[in-house]
Amino acid sequence: MSEAVVTEHAEPILRLRGVGRRFGGLHAVRDVDLDVAHGERRAILGPNGAGKTTLFNVISGDFPATSGSIHFLGQDVTGVAARHRAKLGMGRTYQKTRLFHGLSVEDNLYLAVLGVKQGHLRPVVVPKQDEELRGRARELIASVHLGGRESTLVGNLSHGEQRQLEIGMARASDPKLMMLDEPASGLSRGERVALTDLLLGLDPSITLILIEHDMDVALRVAQRVTMMHDGRVIVEGTPDEIRANQTVHDLYLGRGHQADG
Amino acid sequence: MRRLPALTVDRGIGGLVLVFAVVAPFLVPQFWTANLLTQTLILGIVAASLIFLSAYGGMVSLAQVSIYGIAGFVVGNLTTNGNTKGLNLGWNPWWGVVLGIVIATIVAILFGALSSRSTGIYFLMITLTFAVIANYFFGQVTDLSGFGGISGIPAPKQIGPVDAHPWRLYYVCFGVALVLYALMRYVVRTPFGISLQGVRDDPVRMSSLGYNVRLHRTIAFAFGGFVAACGGVLFVWWNQHIDPASIQLSAVIDVLVIAVIGGLFRLEAAWLGAFVFVVLNNYVQRLGFWSLSTRFGTVIGLVFLAIVILSPGGLMGIWERLLSLAGRRRSQTPTAQAPLESGTVEPSV
Numbered sequence A: 001m002s003e004a005v006v007t008e009h010a011e012p013i014l015r016l017r018g019v020g021r022r023f024g025g026l027h028a029v030r031d032v033d034l035d036v037a038h039g040e041r042r043a044i045l046g047p048n049g050a051g052k053t054t055l056f057n058v059i060s061g062d063f064p065a066t067s068g069s070i071h072f073l074g075q076d077v078t079g080v081a082a083r084h085r086a087k088l089g090m091g092r093t094y095q096k097t098r099l100f101h102g103l104s105v106e107d108n109l110y111l112a113v114l115g116v117k118q119g120h121l122r123p124v125v126v127p128k129q130d131e132e133l134r135g136r137a138r139e140l141i142a143s144v145h146l147g148g149r150e151s152t153l154v155g156n157l158s159h160g161e162q163r164q165l166e167i168g169m170a171r172a173s174d175p176k177l178m179m180l181d182e183p184a185s186g187l188s189r190g191e192r193v194a195l196t197d198l199l200l201g202l203d204p205s206i207t208l209i210l211i212e213h214d215m216d217v218a219l220r221v222a223q224r225v226t227m228m229h230d231g232r233v234i235v236e237g238t239p240d241e242i243r244a245n246q247t248v249h250d251l252y253l254g255r256g257h258q259a260d261g
Numbered sequence B: 001m002r003r004l005p006a007l008t009v010d011r012g013i014g015g016l017v018l019v020f021a022v023v024a025p026f027l028v029p030q031f032w033t034a035n036l037l038t039q040t041l042i043l044g045i046v047a048a049s050l051i052f053l054s055a056y057g058g059m060v061s062l063a064q065v066s067i068y069g070i071a072g073f074v075v076g077n078l079t080t081n082g083n084t085k086g087l088n089l090g091w092n093p094w095w096g097v098v099l100g101i102v103i104a105t106i107v108a109i110l111f112g113a114l115s116s117r118s119t120g121i122y123f124l125m126i127t128l129t130f131a132v133i134a135n136y137f138f139g140q141v142t143d144l145s146g147f148g149g150i151s152g153i154p155a156p157k158q159i160g161p162v163d164a165h166p167w168r169l170y171y172v173c174f175g176v177a178l179v180l181y182a183l184m185r186y187v188v189r190t191p192f193g194i195s196l197q198g199v200r201d202d203p204v205r206m207s208s209l210g211y212n213v214r215l216h217r218t219i220a221f222a223f224g225g226f227v228a229a230c231g232g233v234l235f236v237w238w239n240q241h242i243d244p245a246s247i248q249l250s251a252v253i254d255v256l257v258i259a260v261i262g263g264l265f266r267l268e269a270a271w272l273g274a275f276v277f278v279v280l281n282n283y284v285q286r287l288g289f290w291s292l293s294t295r296f297g298t299v300i301g302l303v304f305l306a307i308v309i310l311s312p313g314g315l316m317g318i319w320e321r322l323l324s325l326a327g328r329r330r331s332q333t334p335t336a337q338a339p340l341e342s343g344t345v346e347p348s349v
Ligand SMILES: Nc1ncnc2c1ncn2[C@@H]1O[C@H](COP(=O)(O)OP(=O)(O)OP(=O)(O)O)[C@@H](O)[C@H]1O
Pocket: A023, A026, A027, A028, A046, A047, A048, A049, A050, A051, A052, A053, A054, A055, A095
């Protein structure tokens, strides 16, 4: 399945070579090679503390890599600031929601839409321009099923609603690569189904990398799976290969199922 | 639903305060307008610049008084003529206005850039350092001031002489405060202002959305500096004198106290806090008993403590709580149990 996509663009959209990230003496991510093709849906699995979130931070530029190189769309972005990577077409969500709690739902998405555009410092209201941005923000609100909550302060949203907004924030910039860090965490069963549908319905040209403990969500959405442990990539393959893999079972599935209840 | 009447009451009170401010010179003794109310307006402007940065940018700056002082010293140096310290350039006071504000704002850009990496207590400490440096600078660079300071600073002839026409300066201060207040209210709803609130709530998220957080903080600081600088110009016209003691640490703390008494989360609080501070300051000094006159610091300290303990949102916070209590009582019968807007079921992670 993924081969078909790969042939369209010979170059992967994202290429990591020997990427590492240390926190003092702790090697949170070490020597990771990763190729993600255009339009691919990739899941990253691994037990707690495996380094999945750190890998996201290194890719998005929140933390610089301490070793290795990262290419995005054929361009070396290893030393490029997070805000420039966003403008190149990366969008992400956070495992622990990072929203603007003092602002309304609409303002949150307004900021997410404005982020990759010009005019961050504009100190005047230009009705035509702002209405365009707000129109886009309201579309996003509808797309993540938060219609009617436009003027609610984000701090007053329920946990599930905040998770939905997280995804809206990542979509707002029309990213070419979208990285979702455990979007299903803390959601009810029904909400998970809705989330899976939402992910399956994403524009196929968007490349998606998904960290997810919930196997039902991860293996339904993903075409390929990367398994991490102790900061390293230990297995990579299709969902079927991953299901069949003994190491994965030993390391993760048993534990994962326990953790998920 | 509950917010509507509260908002109306709020606006109503705001309107009454404005009307009072306009007619005050005809109602209250001249001492009040010329001294207490004018000083309230000026201190309110500086405190408002602090509240703006804190409420919308998450930056509690202790440098606002220094920036206000820099504007004041520039005006003093440029516009005095003859027998005082400083450069005594004798320029037209209007040039003093322009250059005072421009130079102070440029310094604010510099301060802002230097502190834009820091948040929380580190930001507080860096801006405190600016305050200390500015204080020593004007004390030690005797060409510009020295400890004695600059005296006889004139207001433009359209406004002054201030002693002869105290009302004029009062109305100028009122007008400037009103314009700056409206400007700050406006700015927070522009792309710049909304982004600034994003930076306040989560700078990391802002970077990953594509924003230059440090630049944003720097520009916001410069804007806060501009507001404070306007206050500085008015201050030297009103006081006709400025010296390093005007921007020493205790002055910095006074403005911080004003902002906290009023409430750090709302711009209007700046003038409320300033009014309480100025009136207390004046009347405590006139009271004879318990030698309170020499213990203003203790009195204001106790008031400060009481307010902070009662309400972290200052007097404005107490006011808002009263409003929402009253609002709740009014709407109690039909929809009493629906104060939470959102679903209350929050699955924990
Ligand atoms: N900012 C940081 N400073 C220091 N150590 C960190 C930091 N972020 C992560 N770590 C450490 O790096 C390791 C990997 O953490 P990471 O959050 O990437 O794991 P994860 O795979 O996302 O785990 P989880 O499934 O719990 O989210 C952990 O040991 C963690 O304590």
